[in-house]
Amino acid sequence: MGDLVVGIDVGTTKVCTLVGEVRDTDIYVLGLGIEPSHGMRKGMVTDVNALTAAISSSVHKAERSSGYEIGRAFVSIAGGHIESINSSGAAGVSGQRGVQVADLERAMDAARAVSLPHGREVLHVIPRNYSLDGQTGLRSPLGMLGFRLEVEAHIITAATASIHNLERCVEAAGVAVDRFILNPLASGDVILTDEERESGVMVVDIGGGTTDLAMFIDGAVWHTAVIAVGGQHITNDTAHGLHLPFELAEAVKLEYGHADPKAVSPLEAFPIQPFGEELPSKVQRADLAHIINARVAEIFELVLKEAKRSGYDGLLKAGIVLTGGSSLLPGIKTVASDVLRMPVRVAQPENLTGMAEALKNPSYSTSVGLLKLGLIMDLEDDRRLSMRQNGSERHGPNIGRIFRRAIDRLLPREENEV
Ligand SMILES: Nc1ncnc2c1ncn2[C@@H]1O[C@H](COP(=O)(O)OP(=O)(O)OP(=O)(O)O)[C@@H](O)[C@H]1O
Ligand SMILES: [Mg+2]
Numbered sequence: 001m002g003d004l005v006v007g008i009d010v011g012t013t014k015v016c017t018l019v020g021e022v023r024d025t026d027i028y029v030l031g032l033g034i035e036p037s038h039g040m041r042k043g044m045v046t047d048v049n050a051l052t053a054a055i056s057s058s059v060h061k062a063e064r065s066s067g068y069e070i071g072r073a074f075v076s077i078a079g080g081h082i083e084s085i086n087s088s089g090a091a092g093v094s095g096q097r098g099v100q101v102a103d104l105e106r107a108m109d110a111a112r113a114v115s116l117p118h119g120r121e122v123l124h125v126i127p128r129n130y131s132l133d134g135q136t137g138l139r140s141p142l143g144m145l146g147f148r149l150e151v152e153a154h155i156i157t158a159a160t161a162s163i164h165n166l167e168r169c170v171e172a173a174g175v176a177v178d179r180f181i182l183n184p185l186a187s188g189d190v191i192l193t194d195e196e197r198e199s200g201v202m203v204v205d206i207g208g209g210t211t212d213l214a215m216f217i218d219g220a221v222w223h224t225a226v227i228a229v230g231g232q233h234i235t236n237d238t239a240h241g242l243h244l245p246f247e248l249a250e251a252v253k254l255e256y257g258h259a260d261p262k263a264v265s266p267l268e269a270f271p272i273q274p275f276g277e278e279l280p281s282k283v284q285r286a287d288l289a290h291i292i293n294a295r296v297a298e299i300f301e302l303v304l305k306e307a308k309r310s311g312y313d314g315l316l317k318a319g320i321v322l323t324g325g326s327s328l329l330p331g332i333k334t335v336a337s338d339v340l341r342m343p344v345r346v347a348q349p350e351n352l353t354g355m356a357e358a359l360k361n362p363s364y365s366t367s368v369g370l371l372k373l374g375l376i377m378d379l380e381d382d383r384r385l386s387m388r389q390n391g392s393e394r395h396g397p398n399i400g401r402i403f404r405r406a407i408d409r410l411l412p413r414e415e416n417e418v
Contacts (some may be wrong), residue, residue: 005371006073007371009366011208019032020371027368027372029352029359056173056174065355073177074181077166082123085154086154089110089150102388104130104142104149108127111153122155123156123180128220129220132148182214187212191348197318200217201317201319202215205323207231215310217312235253252288259292259331261293263331297339300339303320322346324365332346349364
């Protein structure tokens with residue numbers, strides 16, 4: 001039996017709980033629970049009771065399907081309250097020994113010591129690159145000789161109240177939060193290739209309530225952002241434009257929606273039943289495509305603005321990788337490449353084992369990524385801890401502890417409480 005991991009993607013439109021088992025380098029999906037989400041808008045909690053109920057039913061489903069009781073989980077987070085900044089920090093190095101783990105940590109501590117406004121806290125601190133005595137662009141300077149170590153770090157912050165509201169819902173559903181993970185980092189972990197990350201690429205996860213971005217350059221996270229616009233806005237525009245209730249507009253979008261009016265035949269039409277009308281009427285599919293196109297183009301213009309704001313003025317050679325449920329919209333690739341002028345592909349989780357068929361959909365990139373990235377972040381923490389204790393990486397990651405922690409997540413609750 002391998003390590004067990006649990007991820008809960010609390011989205012604006014669905015909650016997806018996955019139970020996975022680590023087998024060699026793979027995660028085998030043992031169980032899943034997908035439920036519609038309620039009580040969230042634009043990636044933020046608006047109704048604690050409704051969201052708790054949605055998380056609870058997703059978790060119970062995953063428990064039934066995997067045969068394990070879930071105690072702890074990695075949980076996704078997004079929303080308009082997320083911000084990111086870059087910061088650098090320095091530390092002196094003893095000339096004879098070369099750079100030690102403790103030096104890296106002191107430099108990282110200096111970088112993370114940014115003054116945050118009241119009510120905000122740090123979610124992730126990710127080293128972008130190091131420099132030693134002016135030699136820049138180092139990935140891992142461990143063991144290198146020098147005197148002054150500098151780190152450039154990407155710091156992702158969140159509103160404390162938003163984190164607590166989400167945590168409260170997950171806990172009320174009977175699950176402790178192992179760690180929160182920013183949506184696009186989780187998605188990126190699943191859908192990007194190493195080559196893309198090296199060449200320069202941006203993940204654009206267009207969900208229901210938000211569009212989540214993560215830019216990777218030279219293999220490291222360069223920039224992240226959350227735009228509070230997503231598929232529900234496309235549905236809202238459809239509802240307004242065609243005078244339909246939201247649910248009907250959603251069904252119309254899924255059935256006839258297209259983001260590129262040029263690709264739709266002007267002859268194509270479909271019947272709808274608008275508000276207050278006795279008889280159904282006909283709508284040109286191209287008219288619907290114009291409504292959708294305006295919003296989708298706006299989303300990509302905001303994405304472009306973020307790419308420019310990131311301070312990276314080079315070209316993203318590997319372009320854009322779209323994911324999230326809204327990336328299923330026909331024609332979206334064309335609109336993305338028209339606005340962004342970069343290569344675009346649409347991606348979803350692949351090469352999964354276990355209950356994988358249902359997850360081969362761009363909606364589940366974040367959910368699958370939570371399992372993988374959560375595990376990697378745990379391993380990283382343990383590696384740092386063991387290196388700090390042993391002064392070297394000789395003993396490797398403390399697998400025993402990770403294993404215990406993973407098991408801890410899934411022990412029957414009665415036993416946990418003894
Ligand atoms: N075939 C499709 N065509 C167009 N839109 C689609 C299609 N399938 C799903 N969507 C849209 O995808 C959205 C849901 O995507 P996803 O499951 O990634 O969101 P989420 O994770 O719940 O939300 P968020 O991450 O924004 O909080 C909905 O707005 C839905 O209308
Ligand atoms: Mg999502």
